[in-house]
Amino acid sequence: MTAQPRLAFEGVRKEFDVRGAGAGQRFVALEDFTLAVAPGELVTVVGPSGCGKSTLLDLVTGLSAPTAGRILLDGRPVTGPGLDRGIVFQQYALLPWRSAQGNVELGLEGRGLRRAERQRIAREHLALVGLEGFEQRYPHELSGGMKQRVAIARSLAFDPEVLLMDEPFAALDAQTREQLQDELLRIWRATGKTILFITHGIEEAVYLGQRIVVLTPRPGRVRDVIDVDLGDRTVGSSTDLRSDPRFVAYRHRVWDALHDRPAATTVSAGEVAAEKEVAHV
Numbered sequence: 596m597t598a599q600p601r602l603a604f605e606g607v608r609k610e611f612d613v614r615g616a617g618a619g620q621r622f623v624a625l626e627d628f629t630l631a632v633a634p635g636e637l638v639t640v641v642g643p644s645g646c647g648k649s650t651l652l653d654l655v656t657g658l659s660a661p662t663a664g665r666i667l668l669d670g671r672p673v674t675g676p677g678l679d680r681g682i683v684f685q686q687y688a689l690l691p692w693r694s695a696q697g698n699v700e701l702g703l704e705g706r707g708l709r710r711a712e713r714q715r716i717a718r719e720h721l722a723l724v725g726l727e728g729f730e731q732r733y734p735h736e737l738s739g740g741m742k743q744r745v746a747i748a749r750s751l752a753f754d755p756e757v758l759l760m761d762e763p764f765a766a767l768d769a770q771t772r773e774q775l776q777d778e779l780l781r782i783w784r785a786t787g788k789t790i791l792f793i794t795h796g797i798e799e800a801v802y803l804g805q806r807i808v809v810l811t812p813r814p815g816r817v818r819d820v821i822d823v824d825l826g827d828r829t830v831g832s833s834t835d836l837r838s839d840p841r842f843v844a845y846r847h848r849v850w851d852a853l854h855d856r857p858a859a860t861t862v863s864a865g866e867v868a869a870e871k872e873v874a875h876v
């Protein structure tokens with residue numbers, strides 16, 4: 596990568612104090628995490644439960660600081676939270692007493708924008724996520740998928756440099772999840788945002804990522820970084836793409852990396868192999 600990365604992790608390590616049994620010791624959650632994410636790139640991070648995926652996002656949001664190493668956003672060290680990073684969690688975190696429009700406007704308050712301007716930006720972003728006509732609905736009047744669309748609109752409305760997504764579709768049913776994956780790809784293409792997407796799901800990591808970072812369990816280290824080339828991913832052709840031999844080959848490669856099998860045993864792209872279903876490892 597020659598241009599300056601949008602987001603760079605340089606030898607990031609995160610330790611926690613151990614409580615209870617083993618108190619006084621330090622627990623290493625992430626070790627030597629190094630990665631450069633280019634502007635406009637969509638990178639997925641996949642790893643087993645407890646490998647430090649959420650810890651990694653906390654570090655990028657600036658909610659916690661690395662024990663060693665550093666994180667740079669456009670070349671500047673991350674030292675705390677900021678509006679240059681938007682985050683979407685698994686739980687939608689919408690305010691129940693505010694409409695969809697009101698929830699999206701929330702992120703824009705305190706930015707010195709006039710009310711009419713906030714309303715316009717919120718409406719535009721609700722339209723971007725396919726919620727035109729639902730602006731006045733309250734969270735309890737929206738489906739899980741719609742709530743997550745509102746959360747995505749809210750994160751994009753203040754125009755962050757980077758969108759951080761922490762298993763955003765994990766709580767949704769399979770069909771809604773696939774729909775929102777397509778929506779995310781469409782939104783990503785429309786906005787050109789840099790996205791770091793954390794997931795448990797191998798298939799989700801392959802479907803969305805231009806690159807997939809595979810983490811090892813305790814401590815979380817980069818086990819593999821896989822470039823994904825699936826040709827022209829036409830949104831809406833997800834069923835076909837998921838059964839494409841190249842897609843299946845990538846799934847196997849990620850599965851092997853997660854199970855610490857050497858790369859030599861992985862199937863090559865184009866090779867058709869039996870499907871293994873590993874939603875959670």
Ligand SMILES: Nc1ncnc2c1ncn2[C@@H]1O[C@H](COP(=O)(O)OP(=O)(O)OP(=O)(O)O)[C@@H](O)[C@H]1O
Nearest residue numbers: 611612622624642643644645646647648649650651
């Ligand atoms: N504040 C903390 N204090 C002590 N240990 C912590 C703290 N936060 C996380 N950990 C530990 O660090 C490890 C990584 O946790 P993290 O939540 O980042 O994993 P994860 O990959 O996101 O897991 P999951 O996929 O289950 O959500 C875990 O073993 C967890 O217990």
